[in-house]
Amino acid sequence: MKVLEGRIIRINLSTGEIKTFLSKEFYKYFGGRGFGSWVLLNELSKDVKPISEENKVIIATGCFTGTTLPGSSRVSLSTKNALSGGICYSSGGGDFGPEFRKAGYDAIIIEGKSPKPQYLFIDDGKIELRDASHLWGLTTWDTEDRIKEEFSDPSIRVLSIGPAGENLSKIACVMIDKAHALAWGGSGAILGYKNLKAIGVRGSKDIPIYDKATFDKVVDSYRHVLLSSPASAALRKGGTHGMAGVGGWSGKVPTSVRNLQEEYWEPEKIKKVSEEAYKPYEKKRTRCYNCPLACLHYYEMEKDGEVLACEGMHANSVRGFASNWDIDDAFDVLKIHSLCNKYGLDVDGVSATVAWAIECFEEGILTEEDTLGLQLKWGNSKDLIKLVEQIALRKDFGDLLAKGVYNASKIIGRGSEKYAMQIKGVGINEQGVHSHKAWSLAIATSTRGGGHLSGAPQTENRQIPPEVGKWLFNNPEAGIPSSYNGKGKLVAWFEKYKVIIDSIGICYFDAGWYEVALSDIRNYTKMYEAYTGEEISPDQMWTRAEWVLNFERAFNTLHADFSRKDDYLPERIMKEPLNVGPFKGEYMDREKFDKMLDEYYEVQGLDKNTGLQTKEQLAGLGMDFLITYLGL
Known part of the structure; x- marks a missing residue:
């Protein structure tokens, strides 16, 4: 063949x-x-x-x-x-x-x-x-x-x-x-x-499929499970805004509050920017190609004579510009989201960098002399909107922030570094980093720098029952946010799974992220065989995903000198307990985090002391060329 x-x-x-x-x-x-x-x-x-x-x-x-x-x-x-x-x-x-x-x-x-x-x-x-x-x-x-x-x-x-x-x-x-x-x-x-x-x-060409009848048959079965899922129903109803935005599906979904100081925003503020608050302004739901979930909204709003029409918003925009900047004006949050899309700015990068600047201003590290007159205070959307435009155009104080939170904090110094929420130089706009242990570990170990879309499990957020955790992951505590037990193994599993999802070309929401019943990769091996005509076992697909992760780790070692020291969360997460909300008192205990990290490295075959690949591990995966690449 x-x-x-x-x-x-x-x-x-x-x-x-x-x-x-x-x-x-x-x-x-x-x-x-x-x-x-x-x-x-x-x-x-x-x-x-x-x-x-x-x-x-x-x-x-x-x-x-x-x-x-x-x-x-x-x-x-x-x-x-x-x-x-x-x-x-x-x-x-x-x-x-x-x-x-x-x-x-x-x-x-x-x-x-x-x-x-x-x-x-x-x-x-x-x-x-x-x-x-x-x-x-x-x-x-x-x-x-x-x-x-x-x-x-x-x-x-x-x-x-x-x-x-x-x-x-x-x-x-x-x-x-x-x-x-x-x-x-x-x-x-x-x-x-x-x-x-x-x-x-x-284009108008057909996409060639080796055995289309079998491919479509497997897809039909997959679609049935997807559409029967309560998680899919929740996404269809509220989008990611309603599912995982401030408050989220349960009212207890953590968010990022004022530069990750807390995870639970004041209820009166949540109400003003919740998915329900935006519903009167929703003109239609929008969807990506061939998606039954339609998780995006098209909003039209007006304020003080200004009319705003915009497709949005995902949960990270609401988290990033509402709770993380303490803005509870629905119009202003949507406007900042639309400015990022128009100017071509990364929502998470902007959120993390501006939140750092606000906290530094509040702490007196930055002054109006630095900001050229901008009042960088929590909730001051008027000046924060100006700052977003400055970042895009590299003007005034925005020129500094356009370098990203890590670089900006190093340039300013004066103790500002402790307020830079970043991992591997990449700013984070995240929920649940104090309270949800597997989620946080995956953010720390992400090969592309901090962020949950490299393999952070939703098992804790969804609070899957112990019997489901035992059945799927051999871990009855997979759905318990505060538990550290077995979370290193869980993250290692989801990292490889996410490689598969990112590579085959489907959205995580249509895969097994929220609906764990879809996370059986036998679904994808059957589709792959029908699509290509090439036989592949689940173990073989898993191994190829492991190869890709090792490509990325080797690249990071050679190009960025990353090691275990770069797989840690910001000090705030490791030292400052939450003061309010359902997860009050939670933080990431350093000793327990280290044990999770050890377990994660062990499962991945990495050296526990350095977090680096080993000759034995790579040889076992048949990746001798990486041994040469790394000079091992």
Whole structure:
């Protein structure tokens, strides 16, 4: 049987040269994040700077992207992280990924730097670099509209950067379809430096499937479980805002309050920005390609004569701009969310950096002399909105914050570093980091820097019963937030599982994150066999996911010198107990955290003292080339 090969574009922006080729590695690592991490490991030398001509950006669909599988909308972006110097990967939804595959390709490797602003247009197999001088300076929303107008085709799908990326803000992201972000690691700035404003795609080709009848049969069974799930019903009802925003589905879902000082916001403030509070302004629900959950809302609001229409909001925007900045004005929170999408700013990076600045201002470390007159106080949305715009445009005090929270705190000094909520140089806008132990461990060990979307389990948030935890994970305490027992093993499991999800190209909400009944990877091996014609066992799929994680760890070791010291939470989380709320008194006990980390390293086969890969571990995985790569 012929092994299926991915259809790859390689473009050198410096020369304008465009090549296409076939790659067996695309399907070997399931596409998406797996393929992107493999390319970076093999093609990027350690002396390459993130924001440079030499850095590469890989945009890759998953092997199931654009199929009948629910949630198969995802596309991955991989590059060298502008904040950490290590690996960067992110996953975005919308309709760009499926359209990219219908245009005839699975991934694109972007190299070099264009001498002038350009955008790429891929039209049913034809690839063209076009002048983008007229687009430079536009928001992501206007860029998308202009490209569609140029071709008189509203069905074109667009990926673009905004002014934040053009101005090389290290917390700039890449936007898809105006509302879906490829965030993390300054990816917007990296494309901005390369003078690549956007990629437009249009396609009508079929996505080849080896045995479509069997594939669709497996998918039908999967869809039935998904739609029968109480978690799916909750997401359809309230979106991620209602499910995991401030208060969340149970009223006890933790959030981030005033720069992670607390996890439980005042009830009277929650009511003002809850999903229920926004319902009168909801005009419709929106969804990514082939998703039955429709977890996004389209809102229209008006305040003081200003009209705002915006697709949103995910839980991290409400957490990041409401509770983390102490803003309880629903219009202002939505406005900040929309500004981030328009300017191409990473919501989490902006939230963490501005929260640091507010706390430093409140503590007297920063003054009006530093902020050039801005009153950075909790809840002062007027000045905080101005600051977001300054960050995007690299103006005034915003120029400092555009460097990210870790870099800004190092530049300011004066003891401000203790208020920088970051891991591996990446700012965190997180819920439950004091109280939910597995969740927090996964945020700390994430290969791309702090953040829950690298494998943080929802078992604690969902409070799964002991018998379910025992059945699925051999851990009856998997659903108990305060328990440390077996959580290292649990995180190790979910990290590998998330590699699979990020690589095959489906949304985590349509997978087994909230509904653990879907987390059996035999679902995906059956689909993979039907899709490719290649036999694969659950153990083989699991091993390939482990390979990808080890690609990322090896990249981090060589490029960023990360080790055990970089897998810890901010001191605030380890030393300051919560003062209010359902989890009052909780914090991350250092000794118990170390035991969790030891267990995690042991399961992953890493050296417990250093957190690094070992020759024995890599040899056992058949990764001798990584032994050479690391000089072990």
